[in-house]
Amino acid sequence: MNVRIVPATPAGIDAAAELLRAGDVVGIPTETVYGLAGDAFHEGALTRIFAVKERPTFDPLILHVSPALLSRHGSGKSTLEQLAHVGLVDAARLGERATAGAEALLAAFWPGPLTLVLPKLPAVPDLATSGLPTVAVRMPDHPVAEAVITAAGRPLAAPSANRFGRISPTSAADVAAELGDRIPLILDGGRCSVGVESTVLLLDGDGLPILLRPGGVDPDAIGRLLGSPVRTWSPLAAPGASPAPAVSPGLMASHYAPRKRLRLLPGPLAGVERAALPTVLPDRLGLLLVSGDPESGARRFAEVTGRRVIARTLSRSGDLVEAARNLFAELRGLDASEAEEIFAEPCSRQEGLGYAIGDRLRRASDRGGEGA
């Protein structure tokens, strides 16, 4: 492993910015997950991102901006006008309602874990958007991400810093474990505070919100702000959604997957019976609880299965913010443990971050392949 993991001091941030300006890629912290950053306008950097992640080029990237980068592009202007000036968004192609909706969303949730999909300007490389007429933009709420973008002086493409389809990294060490043999530098900004990726949202031709990926911003909060409920995009439910997104990794059935087989329990652990589990079970089972105490969970699951159980919980108290923050690290922990297969309690709560946690667990599981 040749990667340098450097603390996010001013010197570390300068080193990262220098690499970025030269068209190289670096691992950076954000409040959601660590990103693999590269200059959004540099074809070579974009190519590196796809190669390093082993990501198919039909999956478009999110482009990240900072407040200082935008205000350099017109301090008195609206955020959409600044996004136009910096070369990303074709604000003129947004209808009146979508313009009002987008401005309200950006004012309420930026900086923060909301990604908006907006009409793109021709300057945005097709590689960044997979040839779509739209571009996904986000302003991370993290001092290090913000400083790197500002110092690089241009929008940065930054997908999660994991190999394609695998668990997203929430610490510098996780990034090193995923990509340490293929990138020069990781800025260490500590553990991510949100822990799941940004919410990806599209405003349709009528300015109505369509959820492309659940994430750090609660869709109900978006619905309340816009005064219209957020619909979930699906190729069947919204064939005419305009502009129709191509397949998104965030929408792909199987994603965020550990190496070991992960299955979802049919319901909360307390009600699970042996008959509902696979007939053949290995000797050592991993158990991931969304809430509650892992010791009693392990005892209960050991009683049901007759196997040795290694249990982890996302939040003893059932706090969804804490659960989201711990999700990917606990999945990695169980993946690295002695457990041979992992069982996870489904997250049935729909409020707050519950929807995003449930979504990630489903996609990490072998049920992901059923298109859940």
Ligand code: TXA
């Ligand atoms: O929290 C995050 O968003 C993290 C951090 C690093 O900022 N980034 C991240 O990027 O999760 P990535 O590349 O792993 O996910 C990008 C998501 C995918 O679901 C992709 O399909 C969607 O955004 N996306 C990007 N551009 C799009 C577009 N033009 N239309 C529809 N979906 C788009």
Ligand code: MG
């Ligand atoms: Mg990702």
